[in-house]
Amino acid sequence: xxxxxxxxxxxxxxxxxxxxxxxxxxxxxxxxxxxxxxxxxxxxxxxxxxxxxxxxxxxxxxxxxxxxxxxxxxxxxxxxxxxxxxxxxxxxxxxxxxxxxxxxxxxxxxxxxxxxxxxxxxxxxxxxxxxxxxxxxxxxxxxxxxxxxxxxxxxxxxxxxxxxxxxxxxxxxxxxxxxxxxxxxxxxxxxxxxxxxxxxxxxxxxxxxxxxxxxxxxxxxxxxxxxxxxxxxxxxxxxxxxxxxxxxxxxxxxxxxxxxxxxxxxxxxxxxxxxxxxxxxxxxxxxxxxxxxxxxxxxxxxxxxxxxxxxxxxxxxxxxxxxxxxxxxxxxxxxxxxx
Ligand code: FAD
Ligand code: NAP
Numbered sequence: 116x117x118x119x120x121x122x123x124x125x126x127x128x129x130x131x132x133x134x135x136x137x138x139x140x141x142x143x144x145x146x147x148x149x150x151x152x153x154x155x156x157x158x159x160x161x162x163x164x165x166x167x168x169x170x171x172x173x174x175x176x177x178x179x180x181x182x183x184x185x186x187x188x189x190x191x192x193x194x195x196x197x198x199x200x201x202x203x204x205x206x207x208x209x210x211x212x213x214x215x216x217x218x219x220x221x222x223x224x225x226x227x228x229x230x231x232x233x234x235x236x237x238x239x240x241x242x243x244x245x246x247x248x249x250x251x252x253x254x255x256x257x258x259x260x261x262x263x264x265x266x267x268x269x270x271x272x273x274x275x276x277x278x279x280x281x282x283x284x285x286x287x288x289x290x291x292x293x294x295x296x297x298x299x300x301x302x303x304x305x306x307x308x309x310x311x312x313x314x315x316x317x318x319x320x321x322x323x324x325x326x327x328x329x330x331x332x333x334x335x336x337x338x339x340x341x342x343x344x345x346x347x348x349x350x351x352x353x354x355x356x357x358x359x360x361x362x363x364x365x366x367x368x369x370x371x372x373x374x375x376x377x378x379x380x381x382x383x384x385x386x387x388x389x390x391x392x393x394x395x396x397x398x399x400x401x402x403x404x405x406x407x408x409x410x411x412x413x414x415x416x417x418x419x420x421x422x423x424x425x426x427x428x429x430x431x432x433x434x435x436x437x438x439x440x441x442x443x444x445x446x447x448x449x450x451x452x453x454x
Pocket of ligand 1: 131165166167168169170171172173186207231232233234235236237238239241242243244245246289292293294295343344345346351352353354452
């Protein structure tokens with residue numbers, strides 16, 4: 116067996132749904148050299164590779180007949196500081212939320228709305244993670260990735276990444292790039308984004324008088340803890356479907372039949388519908404079939420009550436998709452990466 120490869124490893128601790136499938140081979144990369152070595156060994160043995168970080172955006176529907184490469188690299192640093200704009204860099208395996216908290220402790224603003232998102236720094240560009248009106252593209256300053264086809268290092272600018280709503284070049288080319296480290300341009304002066312959901316109200320409830328990035332982060336953490344299931348207690352991968360962006364005419368037809376529809380007009384004239392609202396209207400909130408279910412407070416989140424398989428969760432997702440299509444004429448796209 117190749118050095119540092121383990122065989123038939125349960126992936127249950129490595130995915131937040133807590134699905135108990137196994138990896139044919141498993142290894143970890145603590146630095147660039149270990150990542151390169153794992154990819155080279157896999158190529159030599161003609162074994163496919165699945166890269167994972169925190170496993171919080173994955174639906175594993177079967178055993179993984181591949182090498183699972185777990186990114187475990189650590190390190191975060193200030194790269195430049197002109198007194199206002201500060202560029203920071205973190206290794207792919209750094210857990211996201213502690214990295215956000217570290218940036219706040221340096222007095223840096225920009226990542227506060229993205230607090231308490233599970234997963235790693237290296238996976239964040241995959242779907243341009245976003246929450247409460249901010250996406251990483253808003254503070255992105257570049258990343259370094261390994262081209263898995265040529266073995267060459269490549270630096271990506273903001274434009275190169277083609278970020279979209281829960282989308283990027285990397286998501287559209289699965290298996291091509293191994294993201295090694297990511298850079299963010301943060302500021303010493305706060306530019307607060309408070310107009311999304313209940314953020315402003317929560318700050319008022321908490322009696323915050325002096326608005327700081329840390330206070331916004333704390334408010335967002337408290338909202339998220341109330342609304343979202345903690346994967347350590349109840350398996351889930353966050354939002355299971357993207358919010359659909361539909362033509363304005365379709366949104367109007369839905370509004371005519373359902374005046375309460377939650378809809379947000381987009382700059383391009385289309386309309387973003389809250390997928391959670393559609394699913395709740397269709398009666399799925401709190402639904403449970405065996406150990407696969409729809410969360411009782413947040414209908415956008417599918418949950419594993421214990422022993423659900425990935426195939427059962429995927430089956431439930433497909434039933435919801437078919438129902439929403441039939442009722443509203445809207446196609447829901449799955450957000451987690453299916454294996
Ligand atoms: P994984 O699940 O391990 O991997 C996801 C994908 O990225 C896979 O295709 C994998 O192959 C690939 N990948 C991982 N690391 C690398 C790398 N270094 N290089 C190349 N490819 C890689 N998402 C949001 O956008 N906003 C939210 O607010 C949000 N809230 C969440 C709340 C909860 C409770 C949960 C469970 C999830 C939430 N998510 C959210 C989804 C998820 O946390 C993010 O998408 C996160 O960035 C995934 O990181 P990860 O390390 O767990 O990725
Ligand atoms: P929420 O605040 O109840 O809002 C419901 C939906 O409406 C959200 O999905 C959000 O879209 C949209 N929305 C709310 N205010 C908006 C505004 N002012 N302008 C445009 N769109 C608006 O949502 P929630 O489920 O509790 O989540 C809060 C935030 O965390 C959201 O941004 C959500 O995306 C993010 N989140 C993501 C995941 C994930 O796994 N991807 C999991 C949990 C939370 P958007 O989703 O497009 O922002």
